[in-house]
Amino acid sequence: AQSVTQPDIHITVSEGASLELRCNYSYGATPYLFWYVQSPGQGLQLLLKYFSGDTLVQGIKGFEAEFKRSQSSFNLRKPSVHWSDAAEYFCAVLNNAGNMLTFGGGTRLMVKP
Amino acid sequence: DTGVSQNPRHKITKRGQNVTFRCDPISEHNRLYWYRQTLGQGPEFLTYFQNEAQLEKSRLLSDRFSAERPKGSFSTLEIQRTEQGDSAMYLCASSVEGSGAFFEKLFFGSGTQLSVL
Numbered sequence: 001a002q003s004v005t006q007p008d009i010h011i012t013v014s015e016g017a018s019l020e021l022r023c024n025y026s027y028g029a030t031p032y033l034f035w036y037v038q039s040p041g042q043g044l045q046l047l048l049k050y051f052s053g054d055t056l057v058q059g060i061k062g063f064e065a066e067f068k069r070s071q072s073s074f075n076l077r078k079p080s081v082h083w084s085d086a087a088e089y090f091c092a093v094l095n096n097a098g099n100m101l102t103f104g105g106g107t108r109l110m111v112k113p
Numbered sequence: 114d115t116g117v118s119q120n121p122r123h124k125i126t127k128r129g130q131n132v133t134f135r136c137d138p139i140s141e142h143n144r145l146y147w148y149r150q151t152l153g154q155g156p157e158f159l160t161y162f163q164n165e166a167q168l169e170k171s172r173l174l175s176d177r178f179s180a181e182r183p184k185g186s187f188s189t190l191e192i193q194r195t196e197q198g199d200s201a202m203y204l205c206a207s208s209v210e211g212s213g214a215f216f217e218k219l220f221f222g223s224g225t226q227l228s229v230l
Contacts, residue, residue, distance in 0.1 A: 103155030
């Protein structure tokens with residue numbers, strides 16, 4: 001069965017600094033991968049997804065992620081973090097049947113002024 | 114669209130009581146999902162519907178849990194004889210069936226936070 005691991009439970013960065021959130025997946029074939037963001041009191045919002053093709057994908061809010069098959073990773077990056085990016089971030093993989101997302105445990109991002 | 118709506122936003126109940134949550138998906142979305150999220154964890158799949166048919170249920174969905182979507186529109190999730198371990202955020206999401214790309218259009222509600230005392 002597919003699974004997703006987010007090794008970092010908490011990350012704190014200074015505003016304006018670069019950000020990388022790690023995601024490792026376990027999946028037998030080419031995965032469909034997603035990053036979501038969840039702000040307090042809000043539903044999950046899709047940041048970006050990878051289905052196939054270019055391994056560097058661009059998303060909303062200035063985020064990007066790179067799919068690396070050799071490392072089974074799909075890390076999320078942002079060159080310059082804004083205070084409003086403080087939230088919880090979830091990586092997810094679609095199952096074989098294409099009808100269910102499996103989420104990682106999440107990484108809580110805190111932004112220092 | 115008005116987004117996925119979940120009610121109530123918060124529910125506090127005593128152990129042993131029954132609770133029911135409601136989810137109103139985006140209009141014309143034929144797929145509806147329920148997920149559970151405990152503190153510090155990612156959402157865990159519970160069940161999903163395509164129209165009124167419940168197509169899959171997780172092992173997490175014990176006999177005390179039941180979900181319905183009677184007319185293929187809104188859905189309810191009922192928990193009978195609640196236990197403290199049921200305390201969690203219950204998330205609903207909806208989408209339109211299609212190719213794998215339909216998950217690009219999976220919209221989540223803000224959830225119902227259940228606290229069992």
